[in-house]
Amino acid sequence: MTHRLSVAGLRCGRGERALFAPLDFVADDGDIVRISGTNGAGKSTLLHTLAGLLSPISGTIDWCPDANEAVPSLGLIEHQNALSQVLSPVENLTLLSRLAHPASRIDQATIVDTLETLGLRRLAHQPTHTLSAGQKRRVTLARLWLIAPRVWLLDEPVAALDSAARRRVSQRITRLAGGGSVIVYTTHERMGLGDTRCVALD
Amino acid sequence: MRRVFWAVFRRELAIAGRQRGALVHQLLFFVLIVALFPLGTNTDQTVLIAVAPAVLWMGVLLSVLLSLNGVFRADHEDGTLTQYLLAGEPLAVIALAKMIVHWLASAALLVVAGPVLMLMLGVSLDAWPAMILTLALGTPTLVFVGAIAAALTLRLPRAGLLLGLLVLPLYVPVLIFGAGVVRAAIVGLPYAGAVYIMAALCVLAITLGPWAIAAALRIGLDA
Numbered sequence: 139m140t141h142r143l144s145v146a147g148l149r150c151g152r153g154e155r156a157l158f159a160p161l162d163f164v165a166d167d168g169d170i171v172r173i174s175g176t177n178g179a180g181k182s183t184l185l186h187t188l189a190g191l192l193s194p195i196s197g198t199i200d201w202c203p204d205a206n207e208a209v210p211s212l213g214l215i216e217h218q219n220a221l222s223q224v225l226s227p228v229e230n231l232t233l234l235s236r237l238a239h240p241a242s243r244i245d246q247a248t249i250v251d252t253l254e255t256l257g258l259r260r261l262a263h264q265p266t267h268t269l270s271a272g273q274k275r276r277v278t279l280a281r282l283w284l285i286a287p288r289v290w291l292l293d294e295p296v297a298a299l300d301s302a303a304r305r306r307v308s309q310r311i312t313r314l315a316g317g318g319s320v321i322v323y324t325t326h327e328r329m330g331l332g333d334t335r336c337v338a339l340d
Numbered sequence: 341m342r343r344v345f346w347a348v349f350r351r352e353l354a355i356a357g358r359q360r361g362a363l364v365h366q367l368l369f370f371v372l373i374v375a376l377f378p379l380g381t382n383t384d385q386t387v388l389i390a391v392a393p394a395v396l397w398m399g400v401l402l403s404v405l406l407s408l409n410g411v412f413r414a415d416h417e418d419g420t421l422t423q424y425l426l427a428g429e430p431l432a433v434i435a436l437a438k439m440i441v442h443w444l445a446s447a448a449l450l451v452v453a454g455p456v457l458m459l460m461l462g463v464s465l466d467a468w469p470a471m472i473l474t475l476a477l478g479t480p481t482l483v484f485v486g487a488i489a490a491a492l493t494l495r496l497p498r499a500g501l502l503l504g505l506l507v508l509p510l511y512v513p514v515l516i517f518g519a520g521v522v523r524a525a526i527v528g529l530p531y532a533g534a535v536y537i538m539a540a541l542c543v544l545a546i547t548l549g550p551w552a553i554a555a556a557l558r559i560g561l562d563a
Contacts (some may be wrong), residue, residue, distance in 0.1 A: 191426070214422065220422065
């Protein structure tokens with residue numbers, strides 16, 4: 139049986155030096171994969187390598203593509219929020235969702251509704267630089283509701299979030315996995331996700 | 341592909357519209373370079389007219405260079421660039437949209453300001469068409485060529501000086517033809533040939549530049 143993602147003997151790092159021992163794991167549709175490791179263990183580098191932004195030092199990464207080509211294969215939420223400070227949350231999310239789904243129309247009303255579920259209705263049209271760190275994080279996490287890729291790579295998704303928002307994001311991630319998405323995430327917080335696989339970096 | 345192009349185009353235009361201060365700074369920089377020059381030389385009309393094309397074009401070169409320093413920096417720092425790299429569409433399309441807006445928002449002002457400053461230096465109105473034409477053809481070339489180097493030096497801290505060292509030698513053809521055409525127009529010589537060469541350079545930069553910018557951005561991130 140082919141897996142959605144299979145990683146064999148993967149070593150990655152920036153430059154020549156590998157950050158962790160060779161890694162082997164697989165993930166199938168609906169899996170929630172937690173990547174754990176200390177600060178500097180290479181969690182973000184691993185996510186970047188899985189996303190294809192960095193080339194691995196050695197080893198292989200095999201993605202099984204989706205039969206439906208309209209489904210974007212991959213979404214990545216990094217430490218940086220990918221929000222322009224001078225634009226409003228709605229403007230920022232319009233671009234981000236258009237990049238992921240060029241063909242579909244994600245209109246402004248949908249984006250505002252999503253922001254409302256995250257408690258940001260009032261700030262939807264304010265410049266992003268007026269938002270607090272946690273609010274900015276919530277804006278960028280609104281992508282979890284707007285974009286539906288086959289695989290989500292999440293780097294510390296709930297950093298800076300309060301407990302209510304954290305719970306809502308955890309529920310959303312569980313629902314996405316229930317719908318067949320693969321979730322690969324890193325966290326130092328308690329998120330209460332039913333991890334189906336764990337990968338430790340050392 | 342077109343949808344992504346317009347989405348990036350609108351986003352960049354909105355950002356440029358909200359950072360109008362930066363545009364004014366660039367224009368003032370250009371005006372100051374040209375306005376200070378006569379103070380450093382004697383104000384003899386013949387001397388000024390002889391050097392006016394060179395002064396104007398050097399001003400344009402330096403203003404464009406300054407504006408390019410930050411062209412990808414904000415996107416890189418806030419993580420938008422990573423999302424561009426992951427988008428299913430060619431990165432060159434995104435680069436093209438970004439650079440067109442960058443030209444509209446910064447260099448287009450120089451095309452308007454250049455001829456006005458030329459009058460200030462005492463050059464006759466006869467040379468106006470040549471000045472406007474060469475600026476309109478030359479500034480896109482400068483923007484697209486310079487952006488390749490800006491993309492390459494993106495990951496380096498304080499790359500401003502290095503960017504100048506990389507880019508200014510590449511600007512030599514535009515400087516030679518641009519200033520040459522204006523000089524020819526001032527003394528009444530035909531200049532069509534040089535304008536055609538500038539047009540060719542401009543087309544080349546706009547069509548091939550985005551691909552080179554995209555490649556440079558990818559190289560910069562995988563390091």
